[in-house]
Amino acid sequence: xxxxxxxxxxxxxxxxxxxxxxxxxxxxxxxxxxxxxxxxxxxxxxxxxxxxxxxxxxxxxxxxxxxxxxxxxxxxxxxxxxxxxxxxxxxxxxxxxxxxxxxxxxxxxxxxxxxxxxxxxxxxxxxxxxxxxxxxxxxxxxxxxxxxxxxxxxxxxxxxxxxxxxxxxxxxxxxxxxxxxxxxxxxxxxxxxxxxxxxxxxxxxxxxxxxxxxxxxxxxxxxxxxxxxxxxxxxxxxxxxxxxxxxxxxxxxxxxxxxxxxxxxxxxxxxxxxxxxxxxxxxxxxxxxxxxxxxxxxxxxxxxxxxxxxxxxxxxxxxxxxxxxxxxxxxxxxxxxxxxxxxxxxxxxxxxxxxxxxxxxxxxxxxxxxxxxxxxxxxxxxxxxxxxxxxxxxxxxxxxxxxxxxxxxxxxxxxxxxxxxxxxxxxxxxxxxxxxxxxxxxxxxxxxxxxxxxxxxxxxxxxxxxxxxxxxxxxxxxxxxxxxxxxxxxxxxxxxxxxxxxxxxxxxxxxxxxxxxxxxxxxxxxxxxxxxxxxxxxxxxxxxxxxxxxxxxxxxxxxxxxxxxxxxxxxxxxxxxxxxxxxxxxxxxxxxxxxxxxxxxxxxxxxxxxxxxxxxxxxxxxxxxxxxxxxxxxxxxxxxxxxxxxxxxxxxxxxxxxxxxxxxxxxxxxxxxxxxxxxxxxxxxxxxxxxxxxxxx
Numbered sequence: 001x002x003x004x005x006x007x008x009x010x011x012x013x014x015x016x017x018x019x020x021x022x023x024x025x026x027x028x029x030x031x032x033x034x035x036x037x038x039x040x041x042x043x044x045x046x047x048x049x050x051x052x053x054x055x056x057x058x059x060x061x062x063x064x065x066x067x068x069x070x071x072x073x074x075x076x077x078x079x080x081x082x083x084x085x086x087x088x089x090x091x092x093x094x095x096x097x098x099x100x101x102x103x104x105x106x107x108x109x110x111x112x113x114x115x116x117x118x119x120x121x122x123x124x125x126x127x128x129x130x131x132x133x134x135x136x137x138x139x140x141x142x143x144x145x146x147x148x149x150x151x152x153x154x155x156x157x158x159x160x161x162x163x164x165x166x167x168x169x170x171x172x173x174x175x176x177x178x179x180x181x182x183x184x185x186x187x188x189x190x191x192x193x194x195x196x197x198x199x200x201x202x203x204x205x206x207x208x209x210x211x212x213x214x215x216x217x218x219x220x221x222x223x224x225x226x227x228x229x230x231x232x233x234x235x236x237x238x239x240x241x242x243x244x245x246x247x248x249x250x251x252x253x254x255x256x257x258x259x260x261x262x263x264x265x266x267x268x269x270x271x272x273x274x275x276x277x278x279x280x281x282x283x284x285x286x287x288x289x290x291x292x293x294x295x296x297x298x299x300x301x302x303x304x305x306x307x308x309x310x311x312x313x314x315x316x317x318x319x320x321x322x323x324x325x326x327x328x329x330x331x332x333x334x335x336x337x338x339x340x341x342x343x344x345x346x347x348x349x350x351x352x353x354x355x356x357x358x359x360x361x362x363x364x365x366x367x368x369x370x371x372x373x374x375x376x377x378x379x380x381x382x383x384x385x386x387x388x389x390x391x392x393x394x395x396x397x398x399x400x401x402x403x404x405x406x407x408x409x410x411x412x413x414x415x416x417x418x419x420x421x422x423x424x425x426x427x428x429x430x431x432x433x434x435x436x437x438x439x440x441x442x443x444x445x446x447x448x449x450x451x452x453x454x455x456x457x458x459x460x461x462x463x464x465x466x467x468x469x470x471x472x473x474x475x476x477x478x479x480x481x482x483x484x485x486x487x488x489x490x491x492x493x494x495x496x497x498x499x500x501x502x503x504x505x506x507x508x509x510x511x512x513x514x515x516x517x518x519x520x521x522x523x524x525x526x527x528x529x530x531x532x533x534x535x536x537x538x539x540x541x542x543x544x545x546x547x548x549x550x551x552x553x554x555x556x557x558x559x560x561x562x563x564x565x566x567x568x569x570x571x572x573x574x575x576x577x578x579x580x581x582x583x584x585x586x587x588x589x590x591x592x593x594x595x596x597x598x599x600x601x602x603x604x605x606x607x608x609x610x611x612x613x614x615x616x617x618x619x620x621x622x623x624x625x626x627x628x629x630x631x632x633x634x635x636x637x638x639x640x641x642x643x644x645x646x647x648x649x650x651x652x653x654x655x656x657x658x659x660x661x662x663x664x665x666x667x668x669x670x671x672x673x674x675x676x677x678x679x680x681x682x683x684x685x686x687x688x689x690x691x692x693x694x695x696x697x
Contacts, residue, residue, distance in 0.1 A: 028056060029089070082521075082528050086115055088150045093543040094198065096190040097150045097157035100183035100539060100663075103642045104623040104649070106379045109154035109532040112525060113478070114381045116501035117264065118471070119156060123149045125269035129276065130165045132210075132217045152545040153535050158182060164195035170214055171207040176295055177283025184590040184644030184663035186295060189540045218280065221273040228267055228466050237263060237473040240480045250484040254509045257477050261502075264474055271467035278456035278646050282307075285449055288442050289432045300591045301682045302430040303645060306450050308593070308654040312458035314465060315648060316655035318371050319632035322393070325367060326400040328360040335360065336401060345394040364390075364397075373469045376607050376627030382498040385472050388479070395611055396630035403615035403634050424450050457651060485509065491519060499525040539642065539665045584688045586671055587639065589664030591684035592650035597659055598689070599636045601675040603668055618679050620671045620686075624649035632656050637679040639686050641665050653681075661686060 028048065047059040102122075110119060126148035150157040160182070167175040175195070179187045202210060231237065237260060243253045285306065289299045330336050335358055342348035353361045372387025386393055427446050433439045482494030490508060491497070497505055499522035507513050536548045602617045604610040607627055613619065616636045621628070623642040629652050632638075638653050643662030653660030659681025667686065671677065678687045 079524065079528055082525055083153055083532060086112065086151050086154055087545075088152070090150075090544045092161070092198065094161065094190075094194050095543065096160040096187075096194075097541045097545050098160050098183060098187070098539060099155075099157060099537055100187075100642050101181075101644065101647075102149065102156050102158050103539075104625055104640075104647055106156050107377060107623055107625070109529060109535070110151075110156060110380060111154075111382050111498040111529065112501045112522075113498045113505065114379065115151065115154065115156075116503065117261070117381065117474075118268070118379050119149065119151065121265045121268040122156070122272075123147065124265060125272040126163070128269055129214075129217065129273055130163070130169075132213050150545055152537070153547065154529070154532050155535065155537060157537075157541070157545060160187060160190050161195065161198050164190065165199045166214075167192065168196050168199045169202045169207060170211045171204070172211045172214070173207075174283055174287065177279065177286065180283065180286065180295070180644055181279035181646060182644060183539075184592070184642075184647065184650075187540070189542060217273055218277050221270060221277070224266075224270040225274050225463055225466060228270060228470065231263060232466070232469055232473075236260070237470060239473065239477040243477075243480060248484075250481055250488055250490060250509050253477065253481045253484060254506055257474065257481065258502075258506070260474075263470060267467045267470040271463045274463040275460045278453065278460040281449065281453035281456050282645060285446065285453055288445055288449075289430070291434060297591055297682070297684045299432050300645065300684070301594055302432045304592050304594055304650075304654060304681075305426045305430070306424075306446070307454060307457060307645070307651075308426075308657075310454045310457040310651070310655070312455075313461050313651055313655055314370075314458075315374070315461045315626050315629065316652045318374065318626060318629040319652070319656065321367050321370065322397060322630050323400055323404070323633040325360055325363045326397060326404050328363050329357060329397075329401055330404060332358055340398060340401060345391050345398075348394050348398065349391050367393075373465070373472050374626045376625065378468055378626065379471065381475055381478055382495070384479075385468075385475065388476070393630060399611065399613060399631070400633055457646065460646065461648075461651065481509075490515075496522045496526065499523075499529070586675075586677065586686045586688055587661075587664040587667040589639070589661040589667070589684050589686075590644070591660075591681050592643070592645050592647070592662050593638075593653040593658065593660035593681050595637070595657070595659035595681045596679065597636045597681075598676070598678050601671050601673060601677045603671050603673045605668060612673060618677055620667055622668060623647075624652075632658075637681065639664055639667055639671075639679060641667055 044061050046061045049057050049059055051057060106118075130148065148159050148162050150159050163178060163182070164175065166178055167173040175192055176186050179185065235241075239253065239256050239260065242248075243256065246252070248256070282303070286295060286299060286303055289302050290296075329339050329352075335356065338351060338356055339348055339360075342351050351357075352364055355361060357364070368387050368390055372390070373385050375383050375385040376392070377383045378385065384392075424447055427433075427443050427450070430446075433442050478497060479494075482491075482497045485491050485497065485508075486494050490511075496519065500508060500518065504518055504522075508515055508518055537545070538548060597618065599616050599618045600614075601620050602610075602613050603620045604612070605622055610619075610621075610628065610631055613631050613634050615634050617634065618637040618639065619628075619631070619635050620639045621641075623640050624638065625648055628649065632652055633656070635656070635658055637658050638649055638660040640647075640649055640660075640662050641664055643649055645662075647662055650660055650662055659679050661679065661681060661684050664684075664686065671686070671688075675688050676691065678685075678689055680686075
């Protein structure tokens with residue numbers, strides 16, 4: 001510790017002047033974090049002292065070994081420690097974190113392996129983008145540095161305060177645009193003044209330079225994405241094939257993974273840069289539509305029309321392609337009967353692939369070839385992609401077969417969606433444009449910009465698809481590594497590797513340190529993980545990130561172990577829902593796909609609950625990622641608590657021609673499955689009605 005004995009003392013303290021308490025505590029926190037890093041990540045027992053001049057000195061430090069002991073981790077206090085061991089620090093009470101965007105991309109908790117790889121890649125990718133924009137991010141490249149993201153109870157968050165560097169450091173920065181890209185609404189919880197206080201304000205000349213650098217990053221991102229495609233085709237990332245041919249041991253496979261992690265990080269970095277194009281072009285168009293006014297429902301409605309039915313959105317084809325498999329099954333009653341009567345999903349899959357489907361099996365294999373790299377929570381390393389676990393698609397395929405095979409569902413909803421133009425053909429019908437000469441100029445600008453923005457939507461989805469394919473190469477490698485570790489007797493269960501960080505995994509593979517304690521730690525983390533899935537957070541957190549209800553450790557009566565009980569509270573309902581003027585209003589959000597439908601609401605907080613979806617239902621969910629897309633052919637509409645104009649659910653809803661409202665917080669608590677509701681995708685509202693007399697059709 002000789003190199004860090006003298007760790008503190010600002011210029012003021014060295015001059016004998018009084019140092020404010022906040023500075024002293026900050027210096028102490030940095031010193032303790034540095035000592036903990038030197039001790040290999042273990043909590044430390046430290047003694048420190050302040051000299052007369054105010055300088056801070058570390059006197060003694062040793063690791064607290066009991067924190068890793070089996071006895072401690074089995075204790076309720078130990079489990080509470082495990083639940084927060086990956087939490088990121090809060091640097092300011094004004095700091096604002098959100099579940100928007102990241103809650104769609106990575107809903108629920110992340111395993112330690114995913115946090116130490118994908119979580120780090122995401123943060124560094126965002127840091128790299130905003131460093132180009134003028135943000136001073138790189139000094140934060142330390143062990144617990146979550147500058148652009150945050151973590152609480154293994155849940156990931158976006159740091160809106162740090163992301164606001166784009167607004168304060170670039171001449172072309174617009175807070176409303178970045179808010180729309182992330183949250184689907186203007187986030188009033190963080191103000192421009194707070195962003196400037198946190199990130200500083202660049203001079204005009206510097207902001208212009210930063211803007212040019214940012215635009216150059218967007219331009220060159222296309223070449224970098226092409227390089228990633230070349231990397232995939234080269235076979236360099238085929239780590240499993242390489243390991244099998246060489247008959248590699250676990251240590252060799254781990255080394256190969258580490259050697260290629262730079263591609264993992266660069267894939268997500270370049271995807272973030274490439275995806276930013278769609279947000280930039282959409283912001284420009286929104287500013288034209290809104291002029292100097294508010295970004296209201298009319299503006300969002302016009303924007304949704306302009307971006308409807310974009311070309312080459314491959315992820316939106318997941319639902320229709322699976323529906324084609326269902327149609328093939330329904331061509332023969334005997335085939336449909338055999339598929340639906342299978343006792344289990346596994347039996348149905350075997351029946352389909354054994355040639356009984358009379359062509360449906362080949363279509364299903366074609367589906368896996370095109371979309372098999374996708375999955376639910378696909379950024380989580382523990383979640384297998386569809387091509388590795390195709391049985392997860394069978395419940396959705398069965399539901400589509402059942403719904404498509406009956407006509408009762410056709411009258412289950414009333415669609416008031418008019419056939420309308422979209423894209424550049426819809427410019428003349430937009431309601432938010434100015435009259436007269438200014439309106440003519442706005443239409444001319446839109447005619448030039450809308451095709452670019454529409455292409456950018458498809459490019460955004462294509463870029464993410466490439467990153468997911470590279471991500472899957474590492475998923476496959478980790479699965480192979482887990483099998484080798486079990487066969488070599490290093491661990492008893494392969495799943496335990498996901499509950500070790502990348503660094504800890506290396507220590508276990510190479511037999512370094514107290515392996516028994518590390519494996520036991522992973523075991524306790526896995527037990528705790530199911531509890532952390534029940535932890536809920538608000539969409540916006542200001543200051544320290546806290547769940548809606550605190551974690552409470554309770555000792556289970558009569559049990560030798562303890563469990564983590566998570567209390568629940570219902571989020572505060574919106575004022576409109578309680579007002580006597582309209583007691584049937586369930587929620588207001590951002591309209592991202594137009595149309596008006598009436599149907600049965602199905603509340604699904606997880607994909608397991610989506611099995612209740614029938615033809616013509618309106619899905620109400622916290623968010624939707626690509627895993628939900630298989631149910632879109634059945635839906636009449638979608639409402640989500642999270643999301644924005646370019647969210648996956650919004651894009652797919654527009655491609656399927658169904659209304660969609662996003663950024664509607666708390667709607668899952670206010671709606672009950674079975675409610676008859678009216679979804680207005682133009683106004684951004686969801687209402688409950690008592691009954692509806694469907695006309696004869």
